[in-house]
Each structure stands twice: as structure tokens, then as C-alpha cells.
Amino acid sequence: MVIWDWEFAIKVLPDLFKAMRVTVAATFAGFGLALVIGLILALGRRASFKPLSLLSRGIIEFIRSTPLLIQLFFIFYALPLATGISLSAFQAGALGLGLHYGTYLSEVYRAGIDAIPRGQWEAATALNFSRLHTWTRIILPQAIPPIIPVMGNYLIAMFKETPLLSTITVVEMLQTAKIIGSEWYRYLEPFTIVGALFLLLSYPASVLVRRLELRLNQR
Amino acid sequence: MSVSQMSAALQTDAFAEQPIVRYRKVSKSFGDLQVIKEIDLNIAPGEKVAVIGPSGSGKTTLVRMLMTLERPSGGTIEVDGEMLWHKRVNGKLVPADEKHLQRVRCKIGMVFQQFNLFPHMNVLRNVTEAPVHVLGLSRAEAEERAREMLTKVGLADKLDAYPAKLSGGQQQRVAIARALVMRPKVMLFDEVTSALDPELVGEVLTVIKEIAAEGDMTMMLVTHEMDFAREVADRVIFIDNGEIMEQGPPWAIFGHPRHPRTRAFLSRFRKK
Numbered sequence: 001m002v003i004w005d006w007e008f009a010i011k012v013l014p015d016l017f018k019a020m021r022v023t024v025a026a027t028f029a030g031f032g033l034a035l036v037i038g039l040i041l042a043l044g045r046r047a048s049f050k051p052l053s054l055l056s057r058g059i060i061e062f063i064r065s066t067p068l069l070i071q072l073f074f075i076f077y078a079l080p081l082a083t084g085i086s087l088s089a090f091q092a093g094a095l096g097l098g099l100h101y102g103t104y105l106s107e108v109y110r111a112g113i114d115a116i117p118r119g120q121w122e123a124a125t126a127l128n129f130s131r132l133h134t135w136t137r138i139i140l141p142q143a144i145p146p147i148i149p150v151m152g153n154y155l156i157a158m159f160k161e162t163p164l165l166s167t168i169t170v171v172e173m174l175q176t177a178k179i180i181g182s183e184w185y186r187y188l189e190p191f192t193i194v195g196a197l198f199l200l201l202s203y204p205a206s207v208l209v210r211r212l213e214l215r216l217n218q219r
Numbered sequence: 220m221s222v223s224q225m226s227a228a229l230q231t232d233a234f235a236e237q238p239i240v241r242y243r244k245v246s247k248s249f250g251d252l253q254v255i256k257e258i259d260l261n262i263a264p265g266e267k268v269a270v271i272g273p274s275g276s277g278k279t280t281l282v283r284m285l286m287t288l289e290r291p292s293g294g295t296i297e298v299d300g301e302m303l304w305h306k307r308v309n310g311k312l313v314p315a316d317e318k319h320l321q322r323v324r325c326k327i328g329m330v331f332q333q334f335n336l337f338p339h340m341n342v343l344r345n346v347t348e349a350p351v352h353v354l355g356l357s358r359a360e361a362e363e364r365a366r367e368m369l370t371k372v373g374l375a376d377k378l379d380a381y382p383a384k385l386s387g388g389q390q391q392r393v394a395i396a397r398a399l400v401m402r403p404k405v406m407l408f409d410e411v412t413s414a415l416d417p418e419l420v421g422e423v424l425t426v427i428k429e430i431a432a433e434g435d436m437t438m439m440l441v442t443h444e445m446d447f448a449r450e451v452a453d454r455v456i457f458i459d460n461g462e463i464m465e466q467g468p469p470w471a472i473f474g475h476p477r478h479p480r481t482r483a484f485l486s487r488f489r490k491k
Contacts, residue, residue, distance in 0.1 A: 119335035122288050126329040127349035127401065128321055137348070141339050 009189040012180050016193050019176035024201070026093050026172060027159045033098025034158070035151070038105025042113065043135075045106065056106075063103045069164055072096040076168040093165035101158050108150050112143035146216060152209035156202050173197060237300065239264040239437050240285065240405060245294035246461075247280050254280050256461040257294065264404070267431050267438045269452035269469070271445070273484055277461040278441045282407040285439070286329045287320050298323050299404060325353075328403035332410040334390040336382040336397070342369065343378040346397045354401065361400075368396035372426045388419030392426055399430070405437040406430075412444060420444070427451065445488050449473050457481045 044056030080086040124134040166175035177190035238261035247255040254277040270278045283289040296303040303323050305312045350361035372392040412420040424447050431451045455472040457465045465478040476482045
């Protein structure tokens with residue numbers, strides 16, 4: 001029977017902590033990309049120029065209808081062969097997460113933008129603001145604060161999906177645990193610690209998001 | 220003299236000058252519903268025109284088309300001698316692009332029923348945002364203009380307040396200052412007191428009357444406040460079913476309405 005070995009657990013902890021940094025970095029890089037891609041897709045979808053709006057819609061539907069894992073494989077293994085663009089495992093992972101979650105965030109942006117009363121657009125027209133000014137100073141500053149909690153939830157969901165990056169050789173927490181396990185033939189401690197570390201980060205984050213939500217609702 | 224001859228005569232008298240706003244055969248349909256039916260209307264510089272009529276008669280659509288919030292289905296609108304929705308390219312009329320719209324739109328300002336202040340900006344920012352970013356004024360100049368306007372509407376002490384902290388009447392007065400600060404040639408007021416509690420209507424109407432009394436600004440006022448229309452307007456236009464049924468000076472429309480529908484409409488108001 002395998003029993004928990006504290007000594008071993010403490011020994012592998014530093015390596016796993018180091019890997020946690022990769023996981024967190026991939027999460028934030030991916031999320032940063034998702035925020036930008038999501039906004040672009042949301043704006044593209046609303047474009048009055050029909051081909052652009054159809055294209056955005058197509059991209060959103062396509063990416064949402066295929067698994068993240070396949071997208072990661074495609075970006076890391078197939079894209080270099082098809083285009084000659086070769087990304088590091090980390091870059092490919094962040095891009096995959098960013099694209100995938102960007103399509104979800106585009107819907108979140110859309111909900112935020114749709115919630116702005118028509119009168120705000122009309123006032124902006126009556127005051128003769130340019131389209132850019134209307135978006136950046138009138139619409140988005142009102143549309144984004146209410147959707148921050150939802151975005152926070154996507155951030156946490158994305159964080160928990162980062163182990164998928166181990167499949168394209170990113171040495172994040174799961175990959176590190178697997179390496180340790182195969183080296184020492186002990187899997188219980190590394191995997192348990194990885195799980196605990198995920199919990200340690202995502203639980204406080206979700207509490208934070210809930211608080212934020214409450215505060216926004218009070219306003 | 221028939222009703223139409225009468226109104227035509229009145230119109231000719233009032234428009235010896237070049238009109239600042241000219242609607243020509245303007246119509247507007249939403250799907251199958253025609254809300255404006257080939258309306259011709261000239262407004263002289265400095266004229267105050269009250270537009271009255273039952274709800275759904277098209278009076279709001281009439282001013283919204285002038286603010287470029289609604290595109291006419293037919294006809295042309297001219298502002299200060301320039302086509303609003305069209306451009307002349309090689310002698311042919313083509314739909315105006317955004318740049319053209321922006322240039323002509325500068326001459327028009329509007330106050331809305333629902334105020335439509337920007338909730339994320341304080342009063343001063345609400346009023347200075349357009350002068351700074353549209354007219355290109357420096358912040359100091361814009362703030363000076365804004366203070367002047369906010370003093371005029373009696374809100375000089377609310378510069379830092381956010382719209383949510385203001386009463387409806389105060390919000391609407393900020394909205395008036397926000398439109399005035401752009402110094403438009405034509406101001407549109409679209410049922411600006413309809414969303415207000417009765418006790419707040421007076422303060423907003425007083426401000427508008429003061430602006431009207433200054434004389435030089437052209438105004439189109441869509442309103443349900445008949446006493447206000449009588450007091451402020453040079454001309455009252457009664458619209459029903461998307462058509463101008465009757466128009467004339469307030470004393471004529473309110474004192475001696477000729478068209479049976481005008482009479483019916485006004486009698487409903489007296490009973491209220």
C-alpha cells in the first residue's frame with residue numbers, strides 16, 4: 001500500500017512551486033490575449049459592414065464548437081508546418097487559451113454593450129462624437145464594469161484548464177508532477193500537491209469575484 | 220379661405236428670410252408603417268416652433284430625423300442651406316457619408332426625454348466632453364463655457380455631482396447645458412418634461428423659456444405642455460398621423476383651431 005510520504009512531498013514542493021509560476025503566467029498571458037481578442041470579436045460582430053460581422057460570427061462559432069485540446073495541438077504542431085510560423089510551447093499555449101476564451105469573452109462583452117441604453121448612443125450622436133470616441137469614452141467605460149465579475153469567473157475557469165498545456169510540452173504544474181512521478185515512481189504526493197495548489201489559488205480568487213459582484217450589485 | 224391656404228399664407232409671411240431648416244417631402248416608414256407622410260416644413264432662423272400632436276403622430280420622428288438619429292425614407296432635409304442626409308456629387312444626390320453628417324450635425328443640438336446624461340461622468344465632464352473632443356477647445360476654455368452654461372441653468376454648485384445624485388429636473392437642466400455649450404444654431408427639445416415628476420417640470424420649462432427669450436436661437440419643441448407652447452412658440456404645428464394638419468401662431472391654434480382633429484386633440488387636453 002502506498003502511504004503519504006511527507007519527506008518526499010516537501011522535497012518536490014519547490015519544483016512544483018516553480019511550475020506554478022508557469023501556470024499562472026500562462027493563465028495571465030492567455031487571459032490578456034482573450035480580453036483583446038474578445039473585444040475585437042465583439043466589435044467585429046456588431047460591425048455594420050456585413051462581411052466583417054459574418055466573419056467574426058464564423059470565427060466565434062468555429063472556435064467554440066471545437067475542443068481547446070485540438071486547437072492547442074493545431075497551433076503547436078500543425079501551424080508551423082502549414083505556415084512556417086513556429087511558436088514556443090508557452091506561446092502556443094497562451095495563444096490557444098487566448099483564442100478559445102476570447103470567443104467566450106466576446107459574448108460577455110456583447111452582453112455588456114447591449115445593456116447600454118440606446119439613449120447613450122443617441123446622446124453621443126447628438127453631441128457629434130466620433131465613433132471611436134463614442135466607443136472608448138461613452139460605451140465601453142459603462143459596459144465593462146458590470147461584466148468584470150463574469151470575466152473573473154472565466155479567468156478562474158481558464159486557470160483550471162491550464163493542465164491541458166502539458167499536452168503540448170509546456171512544463172506547468174501537471175507536467176512537472178508527471179515528470180517527478182515517473183522519476184521517483186511516486187505519484188500520490190505530486191498530484192495531490194498540484195490539486196491543492198489549484199485549490200489554494202482558485203478558491204480565494206472565486207471569493208474575490210463574488211465580493212466584487214456583491215459590491216457592483218449594491219451600486 | 221381653406222385651412223391649407225390659411226397655413227400656406229402664414230408660412231409665406233413668416234419666411235421672407237432664408238429658412239435655417241427646410242424639410243422637403245420628407246417621409247419616414249418603419250416597415251409597413253408610415254409615420255411621416257411627405258412633410259414640407261420651413262423654419263426661419265431664430266424661430267421657435269412648437270410641435271404638438273397625439274402620441275404616435277410622428278412628431279418625435281420629425282425632430283429625430285433632423286438630429287440624424289433616424290434616416291428619412293424619402294425627401295430631403297436642409298440645414299442652413301446644406302443638405303443633411305445627402306451630398307451633391309457631380310450634380311447627383313448621393314447619401315451623405317459620416318464626415319458630411321458630422322459637419323452638418325454640428326449646427327444642431329438636442330435635449331432628450333430621458334436626459335441621457337453620461338452616468339460615469341460628473342456634471343462638469345458631461346458638459347465639457349463634447350467641446351473638448353468635438354470642437355477642439357482647451358479644457359480651460361471648455362470649463363469656462365460649461366460653467367457659464369451651468370450657471371445659466373442654475374446648477375453652478377453641482378459641477379462635481381454625478382447624474383445619479385441629481386433630481387430629474389436637475390439632470391434635464393444639465394442636459395440642456397450640455398447641448399447649449401456646443402452653440403448649435405438649432406436646438407431640438409423632444410418632450411423634455413415628459414419623464415419628470417410634475418413638481419420638477421416648472422424648473423426645466425423656466426430654463427427653456429429664458430433661453431428662448433434671448434431670441435437668436437432657433438428652437439423646435441416637441442411638447443405636451445400646451446401652456447408652455449403658447450408662451451414660447453412663434454408658431455405651433457399640429458401633427459396627426461404623420462401629416463401637418465394645421466399650423467399657425469399660438470393664438471390661432473389654441474384660440475381658433477380650424478381643423479376638427481386639432482379641436483379634438485386640444486379639447487382632450489383641456490379636460491385633463
